[in-house]
Amino acid sequence: MATLQGSQSPWTGGKRRKCNGNIVTKITACQITGHGFNRGTQLPGILLEERDRRVKWHGIPTMLQKLHDSSHPNSDLSHAHSLLKVLLSQLSMEAMSFVTEDRKTAQESTFPNTYTFELFGGVDLLVEILMRPTVTMHNSKNQMNDDLVKDCLSVLYNCCMCTEGVTRSLAARDDFVLFLFTLMNNKKTFLQTATLIEDILGAKKEMIQLEGIPNLSGLVQSFDQQQLANFCRILSVTISEPDVGNDDKHTLLAKNAQQKKNNTPSRAEVNQVALLNIPGFIERLCKLATRKVSEATGASSFLQELEDWYTWLDNALVLDALMQMASEETEQSSTESSDESSLATSPLRHHLPQSMKIVHEIMYKVEVLYVLCVLLMGRQRNQVHKMLAEFRLIPGLNNLFDKLIWRKYTASNHVVHGQNENCDCSPEISFKIQFLRLLQSFSDHHENKYLLLNSQELNELSAISMKANIPEVEALVNTDRSLVCDGKKGLLTRLLTVMKREPPDSSFRFWQARAVESFLRGATSYADQMFLLKRGLLEHILFCIIDSGCTSRDVLQSYFDLLGELMKFNIDAFNRFNKYVNTEEKFQTFLTQINSSLVDSNMLVRCIVLSLDRFENQTEDVKVVEVLSECCLLSYMARVENRLTFLFRLVNIINVQTLTQENVSCLNTSLVILMLARRRSKLPFYLDALREKEYAEKYPGCLLNNFHNLLRFWQRHYLNKDKDSTCLENSSCIPFSYWKETVSVLLGVDRTSSSAIASYIDEPYMDLDTDPLEE
Numbered sequence: 001m002a003t004l005q006g007s008q009s010p011w012t013g014g015k016r017r018k019c020n021g022n023i024v025t026k027i028t029a030c031q032i033t034g035h036g037f038n039r040g041t042q043l044p045g046i047l048l049e050e051r052d053r054r055v056k057w058h059g060i061p062t063m064l065q066k067l068h069d070s071s072h073p074n075s076d077l078s079h080a081h082s083l084l085k086v087l088l089s090q091l092s093m094e095a096m097s098f099v100t101e102d103r104k105t106a107q108e109s110t111f112p113n114t115y116t117f118e119l120f121g122g123v124d125l126l127v128e129i130l131m132r133p134t135v136t137m138h139n140s141k142n143q144m145n146d147d148l149v150k151d152c153l154s155v156l157y158n159c160c161m162c163t164e165g166v167t168r169s170l171a172a173r174d175d176f177v178l179f180l181f182t183l184m185n186n187k188k189t190f191l192q193t194a195t196l197i198e199d200i201l202g203a204k205k206e207m208i209q210l211e212g213i214p215n216l217s218g219l220v221q222s223f224d225q226q227q228l229a230n231f232c233r234i235l236s237v238t239i240s241e242p243d244v245g246n247d248d249k250h251t252l253l254a255k256n257a258q259q260k261k262n263n264t265p266s267r268a269e270v271n272q273v274a275l276l277n278i279p280g281f282i283e284r285l286c287k288l289a290t291r292k293v294s295e296a297t298g299a300s301s302f303l304q305e306l307e308d309w310y311t312w313l314d315n316a317l318v319l320d321a322l323m324q325m326a327s328e329e330t331e332q333s334s335t336e337s338s339d340e341s342s343l344a345t346s347p348l349r350h351h352l353p354q355s356m357k358i359v360h361e362i363m364y365k366v367e368v369l370y371v372l373c374v375l376l377m378g379r380q381r382n383q384v385h386k387m388l389a390e391f392r393l394i395p396g397l398n399n400l401f402d403k404l405i406w407r408k409y410t411a412s413n414h415v416v417h418g419q420n421e422n423c424d425c426s427p428e429i430s431f432k433i434q435f436l437r438l439l440q441s442f443s444d445h446h447e448n449k450y451l452l453l454n455s456q457e458l459n460e461l462s463a464i465s466m467k468a469n470i471p472e473v474e475a476l477v478n479t480d481r482s483l484v485c486d487g488k489k490g491l492l493t494r495l496l497t498v499m500k501r502e503p504p505d506s507s508f509r510f511w512q513a514r515a516v517e518s519f520l521r522g523a524t525s526y527a528d529q530m531f532l533l534k535r536g537l538l539e540h541i542l543f544c545i546i547d548s549g550c551t552s553r554d555v556l557q558s559y560f561d562l563l564g565e566l567m568k569f570n571i572d573a574f575n576r577f578n579k580y581v582n583t584e585e586k587f588q589t590f591l592t593q594i595n596s597s598l599v600d601s602n603m604l605v606r607c608i609v610l611s612l613d614r615f616e617n618q619t620e621d622v623k624v625v626e627v628l629s630e631c632c633l634l635s636y637m638a639r640v641e642n643r644l645t646f647l648f649r650l651v652n653i654i655n656v657q658t659l660t661q662e663n664v665s666c667l668n669t670s671l672v673i674l675m676l677a678r679r680r681s682k683l684p685f686y687l688d689a690l691r692e693k694e695y696a697e698k699y700p701g702c703l704l705n706n707f708h709n710l711l712r713f714w715q716r717h718y719l720n721k722d723k724d725s726t727c728l729e730n731s732s733c734i735p736f737s738y739w740k741e742t743v744s745v746l747l748g749v750d751r752t753s754s755s756a757i758a759s760y761i762d763e764p765y766m767d768l769d770t771d772p773l774e775e
Contacts, residue, residue: 111162146188153192171204207267210274229364282387290396369434376441398485436511443518447475453490464527504548513558520565557600564607606669684754691760701765
């Protein structure tokens with residue numbers, strides 16, 4: 001609800017006269033308390049006109065009063081519409097000012113007309129007009145026509161933009177929100193309805209339940225492809241878990257506590273199920289995501305065109321409005337088909353610049369890919385995976401890769417964007433990021449990842465396994481060859497090609513590396529690694545880390561993680577590493593990058609430790625022995641003092657209160673070091689070294705008490721999460737039972753045990769009784 005502050009009149013700049021102050025104060029008080037009159041139109045018209053002349057309300061209260069009187073069920077709504085058009089023209093100027101000036105907050109002094117409209121009950125009146133039953137309106141003059149509905153929605157949207165509190169007040173009315181969805185049945189009012197719903201849902205405190213929408217399935221099935229793409233903008237708000245916006249709440253401690261409170265599926269999860277139950281929904285999204293855009297000549301000037309248009313078209317709504325004009329033009333000339341090609345054939349599209357057509361299609365695909373990505377990460381992941389494979393999403397995206405997703409051009413001013421997918425960036429950048437996020441979600445720990453290859457590349461994997469005399473992985477054998485990529489290159493190979501061309505600090509490198517890493521994650525596959533090694537991926541990563549001058553922590557972290565997956569247990573990869581890092585200077589630069597942030601690089605450290613342990617047990621293999629003796633990286637990690645240094649730092653940079661999904665890997669890497677030491681009966685040596693380090697740093701008990709608390713958290717966190725335990729086992733090739741057993745040994749209460757942490761903390765410094773999980 002809008003309010004007035006201070007003693008200044010927001011429109012005259014002078015002291016507010018007593019009479020005017022009484023009117024405004026009285027209206028505001030009545031709106032808050034619900035007693036007395038609740039809108040300015042209930043005041044005498046003469047009084048409103050008299051005050052209007054003094055405070056410059058521009059006739060808005062009087063027009064609202066007339067609009068109210070002429071909008072009853074048996075009134076001539078054509079007259080009401082005429083009044084509304086006048087109001088719309090006054091408010092539209094302020095809305096345009098809000099958009100062009102990019103204002104962050106709306107104030108009544110900045111947008112006096114909109115503020116006056118809301119203060120005198122205009123918003124409530126329009127809601128009432130829209131929701132009023134029309135069954136008794138037999139006369140054509142008494143019927144709500146599409147133009148009147150569109151103008152009502154446009155005025156409400158303008159008020160949401162320009163007047164603080166309007167969006168929240170509308171969002172609080174569940175009946176109105178659900179009613180708006182019924183207006184989406186009408187194609188002529190769809191666009192205005194969709195934009196208003198999107199704005200309202202973004203301000204709603206509780207996520208709407210899609211099941212509450214009348215005939216949701218029939219509504220979605222009635223949409224043409226253009227409407228469905230726009231509807232995805234709305235869906236993105238209803239199927240994504242809300243961002244808590246506070247780093248403290250992102251801690252694993254807080255997340256675990258929240259999960260205990262809420263054992264039932266979230267609203268977002270329920271909404272995802274509701275969408276998947278709509279017949280043909282996923283199939284139509286796949287068609288939208290892979291639909292081709294006809295490209296005219298003159299592609300060389302595309303980038304400049306795109307930048308010029310984007311300067312003016314700073315949001316998708318302007319383009320949608322133009323496309324609606326195109327649809328209306330088509331309807332006038334012929335009966336429009338509702339299939340997916342209707343948009344591409346509309347006359348106005350042929351008069352628009354080629355870049356605008358492409359941007360419009362890209363904006364649609366951004367929303368569609370986002371919805372598919374969220375569904376891929378949900379509880380129904382396997383069901384979604386099966387459908388995406390069946391409807392050939394990956395081959396379709398592969399066919400679009402060169403012509404739309406990653407056309408061959410060099411950006412003159414490449415803007416580096418962080419990993420926040422909600423960043424305010426151009427459609428082109430958003431599209432690429434959403435595409436890469438989708439690939440990451442699609443490949444991550446799922447056998448369908450081999451659909452990213454073509455038939456020839458699958459044959460290459462089989463040949464690699466045969467040459468190495470190892471069995472093919474089951475997922476590769478079971479891959480349906482009719483669903484893989486077409487053409488000379490698969491999607492993964494195309495991604496590797498463009499990855500090598502990106503500038504060193506390009507934000508795309510982060511997402512590209514994440515997408516490729518997801519292909520390797522899970523149980524280590526020698527054939528998968530060799531497939532990527534043959535294409536020069538290891539040398540490219542090392543160039544970026546050592547020689548490119550890359551300073552982005554996000555990009556470096558993604559490359560460390562990818563390098564770890566690429567090299568793990570692969571003696572050929574370590575041999576290639578040693579050939580590239582062939583000087584002491586390069587090796588020291590590499591170590592400096594690793595040590596600059598262990599949170600970013602600890603997964604690579606874990607890979608080196610695990611690989612070293614395996615290679616040291618393969619001394620009968622001549623090649624392994626040779627690489628072990630020559631590889632500078634393996635020789636470095638073989639020195640126990642270096643492993644201990646990593647262990648000290650890993651335990652010291654985290655505690656239970658600061659553990660997140662990002663840094664919990666540090667705890668697991670420290671555990672890997674100690675598990676491997678336990679296998680070799682050297683666990684007491686490592687624990688004693690931790691104790692000596694504490695005393696050397698003059699903080700006795702600090703490190704070991706912290707580690708003890710971390711392991712207690714580990715037990716509660718991982719012993720209740722099957723997925724996480726499976727990931728730990730697959731990535732380390734250490735049975736999860738050994739993980740649990742080692743943690744239990746370390747947390748033993750017998751102070752005579754040489755493998756229990758408690759044995760290495762002197763009594764005065766022991767702080768093991770406090771439970772950090774209850775703080």
